[in-house]
Amino acid sequence: MMPFAAAVTDRTRRLQTRLCVGLDPRASAYRDLAHLRTHTLDVLEATSPYAACVKPQLAFFEALGLPGFTLLEEVCAAARTLGLPVILDGKRGDIGSTAEAYARGWLTGTHAGDALTVNPFLGFGTLTPFVEAARANGGGLFVLVKTSNPDQADLQGQGVSERVAVEVARLNAEEEGQDQANTYASVGAVVGATHPQDLATFRALMPRALLLLPGLGAQGATAAELAPAFHAGGAGALASASRAVQYADGLDVAASREAARRLRDELNAVMP
Numbered sequence: 241m242m243p244f245a246a247a248v249t250d251r252t253r254r255l256q257t258r259l260c261v262g263l264d265p266r267a268s269a270y271r272d273l274a275h276l277r278t279h280t281l282d283v284l285e286a287t288s289p290y291a292a293c294v295k296p297q298l299a300f301f302e303a304l305g306l307p308g309f310t311l312l313e314e315v316c317a318a319a320r321t322l323g324l325p326v327i328l329d330g331k332r333g334d335i336g337s338t339a340e341a342y343a344r345g346w347l348t349g350t351h352a353g354d355a356l357t358v359n360p361f362l363g364f365g366t367l368t369p370f371v372e373a374a375r376a377n378g379g380g381l382f383v384l385v386k387t388s389n390p391d392q393a394d395l396q397g398q399g400v401s402e403r404v405a406v407e408v409a410r411l412n413a414e415e416e417g418q419d420q421a422n423t424y425a426s427v428g429a430v431v432g433a434t435h436p437q438d439l440a441t442f443r444a445l446m447p448r449a450l451l452l453l454p455g456l457g458a459q460g461a462t463a464a465e466l467a468p469a470f471h472a473g474g475a476g477a478l479a480s481a482s483r484a485v486q487y488a489d490g491l492d493v494a495a496s497r498e499a500a501r502r503l504r505d506e507l508n509a510v511m512p
């Protein structure tokens with residue numbers, strides 16, 4: 241199986257899409273669990289022709305309890321059938337021994353994804369179990385570098401994000417020589433699409449990292465501002481939208497499909 245970063249890059253090139261479709265199934269939007277399940281799987285299938293990958297938000301699945309884990313497994317299996325790499329958005333991170341369990345569960349377990357978002361806030365050493373699991377399994381990581389929310393400035397300003405970015409680049413440099421065939425290494429970075437003024441800096445600081453850019457649509461970011469995150473030819477980043485696709489017009493799946501198509505086209509129109 242192709243490593244995660246290579247699989248996403250290959251899909252981007254073949255289907256000409258840089259869109260990551262987020263799945264954040266909100267229980268309050270549905271009659272019952274069966275309704276939530278059907279709609280989530282229908283949105284996944286309907287938007288897949290326009291998606292480079294899919295990003296289930298673990299919080300919404302965990303909030304459903306055991307049935308949520310069952311649904312997550314179904315989503316991951318359906319995505320694989322559709323050829324879509326899966327990024328689990330869990331923002332995991334903890335002391336090393338607990339990080340090992342997170343890494344095992346979310347990168348190698350029964351409900352594992354192809355990639356996981358991770359939080360470096362407990363220290364760079366706590367990323368090691370995730371990095372090892374990703375490298376050993378052809379998986380990917382997205383380290384939180386500068387998140388999309390306005391409150392990120394409380395703690396992520398004043399050079400902190402840049403420091404994390406330098407660590408991401410260092411981890412990726414360790415892979416040089418091991419896997420020169422792949423343009424992008426296993427460790428990617430989350431940089432909010434809501435910070436267009438910073439995208440060129442982070443692109444330059446992390447040349448071999450795939451950038452995950454959440455915040456497209458509902459959080460106000462537009463495709464037109466995201467070009468600096470991409471390398472020439474339009475590779476190297478994934479712009480992510482959840483509510484703007486899944487609930488583009490209530491629960492109308494055709495509207496979700498159309499929103500994904502439109503976002504794909506808007507991103508393609510600004511590629512360097």
Ligand SMILES: O=c1ccn([C@@H]2O[C@H](COP(=O)(O)O)[C@@H](O)[C@H]2O)c(=O)[nH]1
Binds near residue numbers: 483
């Ligand atoms: O910096 C970040 C990291 C992750 N997220 C997650 O992405 C989606 C965004 O949902 P929208 O509906 O497209 O706003 C959600 O799951 C967040 O937890 C983020 O927003 N920002």
